[in-house]
Amino acid sequence: MASCCFSSSATNSRSIYSSASILQRIQQQHVIVSVASPGLQYNKFSLRSNSNSPSFPLAAASQDGAISTTVTSIENDIPLKKVRDTKISVAPPEESKGITPFDLNKDKSSVTITVVGASGDLAKKKIFPALFALYYEDCLPEHFTIFGYARSKMTDAELREMVSKTLTCRIDKRANCGEKMEQFLKRCFYHSGQYDSEANFAELDKKLKEHEAGTIANRLFYLSIPPNIFINAVKSASTSASSANGWTRVIVEKPFGRDSESSAALTTALKQYLEEDQIFRIDHYLGKELVENLSVLRFSNLIFEPLWSRQFIRNVQLIFSEDFGTEGRGGYFDNYGIVRDIMQNHLLQILALFAMETPVSLDAEDIRNEKVKVLRSMRPIQLDDVVIGQYKSHTRGGVNYPAYTDDKTVPHNSLTPTFAAAALFIDNARWDGVPFLMKAGKALHDRRTEIRVQFRHVPGNLYKRNFGTDLDHETNELVIRVQPDEAIYLKINNKVPGLGMRLDRSNLNLLYSTRYSGEIPDAYERLLLDAVEGERRLFIRSDELDAAWSLFTPVLKDLEDKKTVPEYYPYGSRGPVGAHYLAAKYKVRWGDFAGDQ
Ligand SMILES: NC(=O)C1=CN([C@@H]2O[C@H](COP(=O)(O)OP(=O)(O)OC[C@H]3O[C@@H](n4cnc5c(N)ncnc54)[C@H](OP(=O)(O)O)[C@@H]3O)[C@@H](O)[C@H]2O)C=CC1
Numbered sequence: 001m002a003s004c005c006f007s008s009s010a011t012n013s014r015s016i017y018s019s020a021s022i023l024q025r026i027q028q029q030h031v032i033v034s035v036a037s038p039g040l041q042y043n044k045f046s047l048r049s050n051s052n053s054p055s056f057p058l059a060a061a062s063q064d065g066a067i068s069t070t071v072t073s074i075e076n077d078i079p080l081k082k083v084r085d086t087k088i089s090v091a092p093p094e095e096s097k098g099i100t101p102f103d104l105n106k107d108k109s110s111v112t113i114t115v116v117g118a119s120g121d122l123a124k125k126k127i128f129p130a131l132f133a134l135y136y137e138d139c140l141p142e143h144f145t146i147f148g149y150a151r152s153k154m155t156d157a158e159l160r161e162m163v164s165k166t167l168t169c170r171i172d173k174r175a176n177c178g179e180k181m182e183q184f185l186k187r188c189f190y191h192s193g194q195y196d197s198e199a200n201f202a203e204l205d206k207k208l209k210e211h212e213a214g215t216i217a218n219r220l221f222y223l224s225i226p227p228n229i230f231i232n233a234v235k236s237a238s239t240s241a242s243s244a245n246g247w248t249r250v251i252v253e254k255p256f257g258r259d260s261e262s263s264a265a266l267t268t269a270l271k272q273y274l275e276e277d278q279i280f281r282i283d284h285y286l287g288k289e290l291v292e293n294l295s296v297l298r299f300s301n302l303i304f305e306p307l308w309s310r311q312f313i314r315n316v317q318l319i320f321s322e323d324f325g326t327e328g329r330g331g332y333f334d335n336y337g338i339v340r341d342i343m344q345n346h347l348l349q350i351l352a353l354f355a356m357e358t359p360v361s362l363d364a365e366d367i368r369n370e371k372v373k374v375l376r377s378m379r380p381i382q383l384d385d386v387v388i389g390q391y392k393s394h395t396r397g398g399v400n401y402p403a404y405t406d407d408k409t410v411p412h413n414s415l416t417p418t419f420a421a422a423a424l425f426i427d428n429a430r431w432d433g434v435p436f437l438m439k440a441g442k443a444l445h446d447r448r449t450e451i452r453v454q455f456r457h458v459p460g461n462l463y464k465r466n467f468g469t470d471l472d473h474e475t476n477e478l479v480i481r482v483q484p485d486e487a488i489y490l491k492i493n494n495k496v497p498g499l500g501m502r503l504d505r506s507n508l509n510l511l512y513s514t515r516y517s518g519e520i521p522d523a524y525e526r527l528l529l530d531a532v533e534g535e536r537r538l539f540i541r542s543d544e545l546d547a548a549w550s551l552f553t554p555v556l557k558d559l560e561d562k563k564t565v566p567e568y569y570p571y572g573s574r575g576p577v578g579a580h581y582l583a584a585k586y587k588v589r590w591g592d593f594a595g596d597q
């Protein structure tokens, strides 16, 4: 079996997170949990808590104690309550919640993943390839089925044909890939229907039932559709196709509204049909390897956390750039712009993880509590602290690159920003006065996402003569390159070997491709797996979303009310010069412009 989540190892980090959730919910007498064990994935067990016992094992044993298993998720609705030092042991079957007799020989649950909007771009590009990668790695439960749902007419065979063309992910070069693909495609089915039709979803429900094995039928719906039809689809799906006896979860794609008001309205509408813990708001940047690593870097290395404050950090930069325009997505993009598309979600989420205080534990609620706290400590962005740009056409090497407004789906006089830079501030004791600069743009000279942490100068530096008059120039800089070529490197000042005393800046470099041989999973793989497992840590809670919109809504409104004209920059350039003036206002130099990067 490939190394994946369904291992019996108690040191598996996924298991530890899940066990933390159990610690929070173990107060009542009988707990129904899903237990994963080699070859016995997703069995339901009834566990009995015994509060007199001094220890809490990460692994639960089967009734006869023969098989050691790892607890992965809880399936009941009891309120969160923290009780430590609680021992759990496997108890005889409970009649509650439709759990039938305890039987290690039968797997009682299935998971169906329905991709709503299966004919679309995201489904083809990301969701089906990610599901296949999970299947290839044996990460999906034993009884799983995938359904595509959309209005387009397609047979199962046509869906499989469409999906097979997209499975060109990292897996396709691996051993027995063809065989695995065939097996995977056999698990894929299609149902055509309208998004607002309860009758059509009832038909889907009927088909799902035909494929669901065992007594517990868990269902995950992935809403890969435009936002204006989210609510109709949620209403129809929850009314007509919710699981009768297992969990029903819904992954919602961004955009989650376009400002505080519309986001709150979306949340209210979703909550008419779903509980908050059924809603998985996805921000795929949270599934990126180096974003997930941020907390590890901070909280498990002594050398970073003590420096992580205004005392030592001069500024933090969050940089996103793409070397292509809005090609094909202009219609969507023009209604949102780069601030909503990238800054309010992806970059702000990274900022929150970067700047939050140490969470009580790695449990989803503890982490999200800290993220909300830091977001709520931030100042709403001021108009003076934002620069916007839009790309114009440019000819280079005989090739003509289009302007944003050349896109047929974009109004010719659109003022929508395709580039923005902003300065943000966190008004708390740790970060008072430290500028957090964000920069995001399309059609720039390269594709990259990185976090740059510029440290203060060394007080009373013995070598200050080597730095000229600007002591802040040659300071340490920590760079976390999220993509491409994942890396973490620290710029240090170093003596150039030789008889003289010449200093230069060198990198202590952790380049992932040279350090780690394994492939880095796509963000959607991690997030889909988490949703199946009920792990909410990397999904956005509604109060986080409210806090995020509060920061951006006033300035977005100002920009739109004042019809602010963006600064035009040539396709393929480094973006508007205004971004430098903004940085200079806070005595910052963008790190991605330095010669030695
Ligand atoms: N594509 C991407 O790279 C990313 C997308 N997202 C988000 O994911 C979601 C899906 O994106 P994407 O796949 O690009 O979207 P698409 O525009 O490709 O739409 C997905 C499917 O929805 C149906 N659809 C499209 N427009 C309408 C409409 N006006 N009314 C009813 N149904 C419609 C179509 O299926 P049919 O006609 O067969 O019903 C289409 O195949 C969106 O919320 C998007 O914002 C987020 C990040 C990146």
Ligand SMILES: O=C1O[C@H](COP(=O)(O)O)[C@@H](O)[C@H](O)[C@H]1O
Binding pocket: 284, 322, 341
């Ligand atoms: O959410 C979005 O992200 C993509 C960039 O994602 P990446 O994983 O390829 O970096 C961006 O192109 C798109 O505009 C935006 O909606």
